[in-house]
Amino acid sequence: MIHAAYTPSTTAVGSSLALTALLGLLPLVVFFVLLGVFKVKTHVCAIISLAAALAAAILAFGMPVDLALLSATQGAAFGLFPIVYIVIMAVWLYNLTEKTGRSEDVRRVFAAVGKGDMRVQALLIGFCFCGLMEGLAGFGAPVAISCAMLLALGVPAIKAALVTMVGNALNVCFGAMAIPVTTAAKLGNSSADAVGATQGRITPLFLCWIPVLLLGILDGKRGMKQAWPAALAAGVTMGLGHILAANFLSYELTAVFASLLSFASVTLLLRAWRPRTPEEQLSETSSEKLSGSRVALGLLPYWLVVVIFAVAKLWTAGIDVPKALESTDVTFGWPGLDGQLVDAKGQAVKATQFTFSWLSSPGTMLLLTGLIVALVYGKSSSGGKYPFSFGKGMTTLWKTVVDLKLAILTIAVVMALAYVMNLSGQTVAIGTWLAAAGGAFAFLSPILGWVGTAVTGSATSAGALFANLQSTAGAKAGISTQLLLAANEIGGGIGKIVSPQNLAIAATAIKEPGSESTLLRKAAPYSIAFIALLGMIVVLASSGTLGFLITN
Template sequence: MWQQIYDPLGNPYLSALLAAIPILFFLLALTLLKLKGLTASMLALVVAVLTALLVFGMPLHSIVGATIFGILSGLWPIGYIVLMAVWLYKLAVKSGKFEVIRGSIATVSEDQRIQVILIAFCFGAFLEGAAGFGVPIAICAALLVELGFKPLKAAMLCLLANAASGAYGAIGIPVIVGAQQGGVALADMSLMMIAIVQLSTLFVPALLVAVLDGWRGVRETWPVLLVIGVLFSLIQTLTLYLLGPELVDILAPLVCMGTLAAFMQFWRPAHIYREEGAPPMSDQRWSLREVIAAWSPFYILTGVILLWSLPAFKALFAADGLLAGTVLRWSIPFLHLQVQELPPIVASAHELPAIWSVALISAPGTAILIAVLLTVLLTPRLSWQAAGEQFRLTLTELWRPLTMICLIMAVAYIANFSGTSSTIGLALAEVGQVFPLISPIIGWLGVFITGSVVNSNTLFAHLQAVTATQIGTSQALLVAANTCGGVMGKLISPQSIAIAAAAVGQVGGESAIMRLTLGYSLALLAYVCVWTFGLSLLL
């Protein structure tokens, strides 16, 4: 049994600085050194192994176990989800449905500023609420490219749009897990989420248009930005307050998509904005039946994922459920229950489980696979042979980003099991009364390391709650701050970047996407930090 060491150098700040070296190296590799994502992730893994071994004293066999665990978790469920989502998109293109989809979007507006609100903001938020795990980025970024957006800009816009919805996908799990791990009431945490993040949500549509067309774009589309920004944030707020987090990213996007379509029948901007080089939208108009058929892959996807999210369906795969046997579990050798996590990260010392679960049926990737199979069945122009060829092409295109995701997950699991991520959190917690100002940074780092707001809350929600008690502020506030900071970290998490690059056909261009998005992520994080600190003084 090996016990985690949180301050190997006898100085919490110096220990945290060394613990952060793999993260800092990866950021520098993508931004300053402009290395390809796969190269940067391979080098970051080497740095993480050396840090865990030489500084924190983690046994080599446990490091190997954590590396294997991370790679397996990158393959399943994350890699499985990305592979199925991109395959579904390619089938929609192959079937010729995208010509109709483009035409149906043109009936809403030919203006690309409106299209980015409809696709990246509204439809992306809906997919985040229904599926999460990179599905909205993969699907919406590819859709924008088909509509004539430049690939890198399409990827960046979809990442930025996730700032409004990332806290509540899928089906509110990040907030629920945060409340559970932090030991706070879900209703209290929901109120704090409203207080921290819903104000910024108002301005995300304006941010997307400003990125696309500057201040002129905001001036020319302000009625849409006002209606959608206020309506989206208002419905999210009411849903959080009255119903809880589960339907926040379901109800708001659905209402806003319908409202936007109706609003554009009575209003249009002063001039139609199209990016230079973007092909003109087709003048052809399609029947309602053709439009419904064209969008059918995404209707099917939504329906299947919502079914997968129902508590009754999930109960089938619980330990005593009817289909429990379809969930395969493998204990990772040299790691499962071989590493002990210690206070103050946890209430009492306990051994960390390391079990790789393969949910053959209940995985979100399987829901997408079913949508793929139904799409092929219901599309006369698609043969099974053509579908198989598209899968082969998808696999050929995605093996590099999937490998990158697996390597980054290995870095994350080494950080989690070696205690280096906890070391960073503890050092930040040393600042005392100023802690609420930097509390969201812990969540930001947690998502950058793990790629998931859920995982960040699993890692740090308890630490946030304990620190809140020590400095005499609201536990729910700091757990919510961890969640909101994590959402801003999701904009530049290596997994999100890899998915976005793959979706727009820019594998190897991860460093460019990172450079485009990093500044916005840091600016939004700064807002969350300052606003959280202000709230801590009032509560």
């Protein structure tokens, strides 16, 4: 039997806001304690926490059983499409270069461009290329790949990991075609374009100087003194790329566009300038000369995805491509749930509407890119050096799905958890309670995202867990919703620096398993300093002092 007109209450437990909020926190506490203290696998933590959220929704908040379960199914569906769809296609696109062996040519391109200086190459790989991979794939792949590339060039293991983790942090919020932005905006009832644009105005405040910090990690004051022009070019253009893409092009392409722009700027600089390179900072490079076709084919997935996204998002000459693609979206009320949840005014909530964006989804654009890349690689083996076929490309796609099976399960369950907490009123209660902090919540906002990603390893999960809370607290405290959602995701990216999953990936990539504690000890000060600075920026933005950072 479907029960009608369920209205969430912020005082469902003992007629007390505090008690209701504390009980609403239970699923999150269960999740974080199981993962952070007892080291339970993420997907198991998510399943147990979902069960806790369902129990709280039904037994404490009075949500009918059928509506609670239907909320979970809608969340899982959103997790599978579009989130998992985009993740699979993004990782597959990278895997095509690995499977064909053309990733070696990509490495040689970076080595050649860097003029043999490991510090400059580390900027190109740990900052520019890692940012590009974050924009395309995310979910740990960029750190693993970049760490391995830096190690192969001769960068000391621990430094390779630190440079990659710190250098990648500010692109995480735009990772995997900006899935964190899409997720946070959807669950926070805000515009994804506005959240992405706000993020794109805040991140440059960090990006412009982070490459100089990376030189310090690599080679101390000497490195900063000898290679600062490259660091300045990389950082300033990366920040400019974030502003341009997030505000004027497409927020999904922010990390991809900005990383390519940053790489191009350093490449142009090195045509006219070359750092003084100490002997111990010379990299181990291949003497093989690459032809123009091998360079173009090696980089094919990266420049092609930019072209396809640009057409899909921006082309309006003759035919309005974005509008045409969006016209194919199918929106419908979630069966059995839509119309059954109402707010305090008796109005049906809109969160039970589901949009199936099959052609306009970034996943479809990535799928098209992957199909073209597989076809081209199957037709051109570069003189027999890289034999491949379209069939092998499809096999790679299937293997990508299989390899990501636990990630797929985790994403679906975490989204189910988020929807149950949101639609039952648990996050509303928490947000209302936290809003009592007033203006101080602006400083706490990015810390929530930092904690969420530090524990879960995913800025997307942090958005799923806290977006509605941020939105609710912001409305109560009179703080811009898009600012808080942006702060949540940027803070999430900073939290990834110290995430146990990220540390484990980096330690494995540098071939030093067991070095996680060393990496944590060295990386934590950067993460803590970044999040404190972000908190102050959000406070100043919310007060109007830096109001230009907020997009309406």
